[in-house]
Amino acid sequence: MSRTRRSAFAVAGAFLWVLASAFASAPAHAAPDTPRENDSHIMIMPPAPRETAASRAMAAVSPTVSPAADYVHTTSGNPVECTSGNLCAGVWDPAVGKYKVFFLYRCAQYSLSYWNGVGQAVNNQVGAAAFFYGQNGQVLDVALPENRPFTYDWTPVWSIRNC
Numbered sequence: 001m002s003r004t005r006r007s008a009f010a011v012a013g014a015f016l017w018v019l020a021s022a023f024a025s026a027p028a029h030a031a032p033d034t035p036r037e038n039d040s041h042i043m044i045m046p047p048a049p050r051e052t053a054a055s056r057a058m059a060a061v062s063p064t065v066s067p068a069a070d071y072v073h074t075t076s077g078n079p080v081e082c083t084s085g086n087l088c089a090g091v092w093d094p095a096v097g098k099y100k101v102f103f104l105y106r107c108a109q110y111s112l113s114y115w116n117g118v119g120q121a122v123n124n125q126v127g128a129a130a131f132f133y134g135q136n137g138q139v140l141d142v143a144l145p146e147n148r149p150f151t152y153d154w155t156p157v158w159s160i161r162n163c
Contacts, residue, residue: 039083039084039124040081040082040083040084040124041081041082041088041122041124041148041149042079042080042081042082043079043080043081043082043088043090043101043120043122043149044077044078044079044080044120044149045074045075045076045077045078045080045090045099045101045119045120046076046118046119046120046151047076047077048075048076048092048097048099049092049117049118060094060095061094061095061114062093062094062095062096062100062114063091063092063093063100063112063113063114063115063116064112064113064114065102065104065110065111065112065113065160066110066111066113067106067108067110069102069103069104069105069106069110070102070103070105071100071101071102071103072100072101073093073096073098073099073100073101074090074098074099074101075098075099076099080101082101082103082122082124082149083103083124084124084125084126085105085124085125085126086103086104086105086124086125087104087105087121087122087123087124087125087130087143087160087162088101088102088103088104088120088121088122088124088149089101089102089104089119089120089121089152089154089160090102090119090120090121091115091116091117091119091154092116092117092118092119099119099120101120104130104160104162105162107128107162107163108161108162108163109133109159109160109161110159110160110161110162111158111159112154112157112158112159112160115154115155115157116154116155117153117154117155118151118152118153118154119151119152119154120149120150120151120152121143121149121150121152122146122148122149122150123143123144123145123146123162124145125145125162125163126145127145128145128162128163129142129143129144129145130142130143130160130161130162130163131143131160131161132152132157132159132160133157133158133159133160133161134156134157134158135156135158140156140157
């Protein structure tokens with residue numbers, strides 16, 4: 001079989017795998033429709049997690065991404081604008097007692113550190129799927145560009161590729 005034909009089969013197979021993954025493991029718990037301004041999505045962070053004895057015993061460490069990305073801190077119920085071209089991901093930051101929302105714009109695979117618990121995400125990129133990976137590099141979920149934010153448990157996610 002020629003090299004060109006094998007490459008075409010590989011591309012077609014990869015496309016079908018991504019398509020099947022998107023339908024088989026859609027992101028969990030879509031939030032109700034939220035306001036949208038221009039090409040932006042408005043994210044509303046869920047209620048703050050309950051503090052437990054175990055969480056008080058752990059040192060409070062702020063979640064980070066590598067490579068670095070812009071972020072803002074916000075409280076539960078406050079709107080955060082996710083502008084066009086971004087994958088926005090919000091995670092609880094126990095160091096400050098607020099949600100930390102990252103704006104993943106630059107195409108990269110972002111390693112996550114200290115991402116635990118439930119937060120929000122919205123893929124406001126133009127035509128690009130985002131992939132969430134587990135500890136061993138396995139794809140946990142594929143987030144297609146959608147019209148609303150969704151709630152997500154970040155605990156098993158070790159990295160995100162936004163393109």
